[in-house]
Amino acid sequence: MSTATGPSARGTFLGMPAVPPRSPYGTGHLRGERTFPRAAHDELGNEQLRRNLGKATHSIRAKRLDVTGELPDWEALRDAGSAIKTDTMNRLPELLEELERKVTEHGGTVHWARDGIEANEIVTRLVRRTGSDEVLKVKSMATQEIGLNEHLESQGITALETDLAELIVQLADDRPSHILVPAIHRNRDEIREIFLRQIPGVDPALAATPAELAAAARAYLREKFMTAKVAVSGANFGIAETGTLSVVESEGNGRMCLTLPETLITVMGIEKVLPRFQDLEVFLQLLPRSSTGERMNPYTSLWTGVTPGDGPQDFHLVLLDNGRTAALADTIGREALNCIRCSACLNVCPVYERTGGHAYGSTYPGPIGAVLTPQLAGMHAAKDDPNSSLPYASSLCGACFDACPVKIDIPSLLVELRHQHTEQSGTTAEKLAMKAAATVMKQPKLFTAAQRAAGLGRVVAGRSGTFSHLPPPFRGWSDSRDTPAPPKQSFRSWFASADGAAAMRAAAQDGARHTDDDSQEAQ
Amino acid sequence: MTATARETVLRRVQDALTRSDRPEVTVPRAYRTGRALPDGERLALFVDRLVDYKAQVRTCTAGTTATVITEALRAHGARRIGVPPGLDPAWLAGWDGEVRTDSPDIPAPRLDVLDGVVTASAVSCAETGTIFLDGAAADQGRRALTLVPDLHVCVVDLSSVRTGVPEAVAQLRPERPTTLISGPSATSDIELERVEGVHGPRTLEVVIRTDV
Ligand code: SF4
Numbered sequence: 001m002s003t004a005t006g007p008s009a010r011g012t013f014l015g016m017p018a019v020p021p022r023s024p025y026g027t028g029h030l031r032g033e034r035t036f037p038r039a040a041h042d043e044l045g046n047e048q049l050r051r052n053l054g055k056a057t058h059s060i061r062a063k064r065l066d067v068t069g070e071l072p073d074w075e076a077l078r079d080a081g082s083a084i085k086t087d088t089m090n091r092l093p094e095l096l097e098e099l100e101r102k103v104t105e106h107g108g109t110v111h112w113a114r115d116g117i118e119a120n121e122i123v124t125r126l127v128r129r130t131g132s133d134e135v136l137k138v139k140s141m142a143t144q145e146i147g148l149n150e151h152l153e154s155q156g157i158t159a160l161e162t163d164l165a166e167l168i169v170q171l172a173d174d175r176p177s178h179i180l181v182p183a184i185h186r187n188r189d190e191i192r193e194i195f196l197r198q199i200p201g202v203d204p205a206l207a208a209t210p211a212e213l214a215a216a217a218r219a220y221l222r223e224k225f226m227t228a229k230v231a232v233s234g235a236n237f238g239i240a241e242t243g244t245l246s247v248v249e250s251e252g253n254g255r256m257c258l259t260l261p262e263t264l265i266t267v268m269g270i271e272k273v274l275p276r277f278q279d280l281e282v283f284l285q286l287l288p289r290s291s292t293g294e295r296m297n298p299y300t301s302l303w304t305g306v307t308p309g310d311g312p313q314d315f316h317l318v319l320l321d322n323g324r325t326a327a328l329a330d331t332i333g334r335e336a337l338n339c340i341r342c343s344a345c346l347n348v349c350p351v352y353e354r355t356g357g358h359a360y361g362s363t364y365p366g367p368i369g370a371v372l373t374p375q376l377a378g379m380h381a382a383k384d385d386p387n388s389s390l391p392y393a394s395s396l397c398g399a400c401f402d403a404c405p406v407k408i409d410i411p412s413l414l415v416e417l418r419h420q421h422t423e424q425s426g427t428t429a430e431k432l433a434m435k436a437a438a439t440v441m442k443q444p445k446l447f448t449a450a451q452r453a454a455g456l457g458r459v460v461a462g463r464s465g466t467f468s469h470l471p472p473p474f475r476g477w478s479d480s481r482d483t484p485a486p487p488k489q490s491f492r493s494w495f496a497s498a499d500g501a502a503a504m505r506a507a508a509q510d511g512a513r514h515t516d517d518d519s520q521e522a523q
Numbered sequence: 524m525t526a527t528a529r530e531t532v533l534r535r536v537q538d539a540l541t542r543s544d545r546p547e548v549t550v551p552r553a554y555r556t557g558r559a560l561p562d563g564e565r566l567a568l569f570v571d572r573l574v575d576y577k578a579q580v581r582t583c584t585a586g587t588t589a590t591v592i593t594e595a596l597r598a599h600g601a602r603r604i605g606v607p608p609g610l611d612p613a614w615l616a617g618w619d620g621e622v623r624t625d626s627p628d629i630p631a632p633r634l635d636v637l638d639g640v641v642t643a644s645a646v647s648c649a650e651t652g653t654i655f656l657d658g659a660a661a662d663q664g665r666r667a668l669t670l671v672p673d674l675h676v677c678v679v680d681l682s683s684v685r686t687g688v689p690e691a692v693a694q695l696r697p698e699r700p701t702t703l704i705s706g707p708s709a710t711s712d713i714e715l716e717r718v719e720g721v722h723g724p725r726t727l728e729v730v731i732r733t734d735v
Pocket residue numbers: 290338339340341342343344345346368400403404405406407408
């Protein structure tokens with residue numbers, strides 16, 4: 001890995017360029033209304049959510065291990081993926097200009113949006129131009145992030161989600177709870193109820209089986225696909241070298257939207273660009289295997305601008321900043337931008353497994369969401385900013401780092417974000433971590449032991465592996481002991497050791513005495 | 524004049540990058556590339572992966588292509604089928620149902636009247652069971668043709684099947700619209716139970732020509 005480490009030189013030199021602005025406060029979906037411990041506390045009361053989520057994360061996790069394990073070069077692919085993304089960030093200006101040139105050469109139009117507000121306005125203007133007041137949507141995190149559907153609605157334009165899970169969420173007037181399976185918090189009976197209530201003309205005898213429910217959605221959306229004039233999509237990748245865009249999906253709703261309407265508008269975060277067409281050979285292996293645990297997802301579409309006689313004849317690409325350049329200006333944020341949104345880190349996270357996605361308050365939940373969200377939208381924009389609690393929504397156990405196909409060291413990034421937060425707020429990281437932990441993990445002392453073992457080495461030593469910037473909460477700890485930084489051992493390997501077992505037993509006894517106090521604090 | 528959004532975003536990206544080091548990166552491409560497997564092994568691997576994805580697989584030779592395609596169509600009760608303009612007419616020599624030749628002038632929604640479609644393919648990847656369709660090739664047709672009808676009979680020449688993803692991607696023409704298909708349309712959105720067919724074709728029949 002060759003990402004820049006060491007302290008950033010913020011404010012040191014005269015003439016240092018300004019920090020780019022974060023996503024504007026109060027727009028889009030990059031901030032919840034409640035802090036993580038509070039939101040998590042409420043979500044924990046939802047038994048259905050926890051059961052479904054547990055089933056989902058465990059089953060996807062098992063599939064992912066199977067299909068990554070069958071590739072002898074999996075680690076080499078991760079190394080390549082990580083390096084390609086680092087290279088991409090280093091060369092972002094030239095790559096974006098190259099992408100723009102290639103898309104334009106092939107008959108597309110490129111738009112740039114400083115933030116979500118501007119992107120929403122661009123899309124609205126383009127939709128209006130088609131004369132249509134309805135657009136079809138392919139599931140897209142970028143448009144969810146900027147609140148496009150709500151904005152279009154306010155302008156008298158109906159945006160219809162076509163991904164089955166997103167459709168369920170939309171019809172229920174709900175929010176997605178998982179990147180990959182957004183309606184995982186709903187069961188089949190609930191979905192049947194939602195369909196009966198919301199889909200005009202649906203058969204009242206509709207059975208609550210996945211097959212029948214999917215068929216009902218197929219019938220409902222088919223007519224829409226056939227008559228829609230305009231569709232909005234996101235993009236998984238945009239290839240600078242050729243101007244090719246790519247959408248990876250399973251159901252075919254993506255293909256429908258990318259192919260049948262006259263006008264296609266694609267909203268893509270600027271970090272989604274890839275340098276070369278050849279790079280697809282890496283990401284088409286990393287993404288599906290990490291994401292759904294499949295060797296390949298059922299459908300992937302690749303298109304370059306406009307093709308006469310095939311597909312939309314009017315193609316627009318909206319390149320979105322919305323806090324991405326602010327993230328890029330930060331060593332933590334830059335690494336977080338490498339994320340390809342596969343959701344592998346969510347599925348292995350013990351905290352996410354208990355709370356689900358809603359507790360994070362952002363379009364981007366789970367371990368990477370806890371890093372990315374404060375980077376895009378800031379964590380000091382309001383008093384008691386809910387985003388400032390996100391770096392504590394983790395046990396730092398390291399499972400997310402092991403799972404990440406582009407090797408983002410999420411635990412270390414979270415620790416650095418905790419530094420940034422405590423430096424500004426004057427509170428202690430440990431207290432805040434305990435608050436989140438007490439809520440989520442039920443046995444906070446066990447959690448503390450885990451955190452000590454896995455995280456303290458990182459907390460104390462920082463990413464550079466030195467003791468140069470000791471954070472306040474640990475100053476006393478290190479002053480009174482002559483201890484080297486513990487090795488970066490994964491929580492699970494430590495847990496399996498005799499040492500780990502003894503520590504956990506001791507912590508459990510200790511925890512039994514203190515649990516009541518700690519859960520009080522979580523309120 | 525105030526800066527355009529384009530100028531602003533590009534300047535922000537530049538500024539962001541000058542705030543910290545940008546170490547040179549060489550991408551390590553130590554992963555497997557340039558793999559080749561003997562015909563038999565490649566075929567076995569490909570079939571195994573296709574079946575795993577709930578595709579239906581038939582093998583044939585150049586000489587029996589027409590017979591096997593007809594079998595595949597009949598197996599699903601198709602009566603009216605669509606074909607891309609450049610499909611080899613000999614492939615339908617045994618077919619007595621209705622055939623409509625596609626053209627860009629036909630509005631895509633009209634493809635909904637077809638029971639199925641027969642096309643060729645550009646390249647395939649054995650290791651993942653993926654078929655790549657080149658939307659600009661006359662024997663594969665525009666993208667809507669293989670999307671709207673409920674049955675897709677796709678003919679794959681074994682010589683076009685590559686071992687892994689890098690070997691297959693290397694065969695593509697980037698400027699052409701390309702669709703990668705791995706099994707029929709599927710969703711696991713309801714309680715993670717896999718259901719075949721939401722929007723795309725619910726049935727994928729792959730006819731592999733082993734001597735071509
Ligand atoms: S951080 Fe890594 S594991 Fe998590 S979603 Fe992004 S790419 Fe996947």
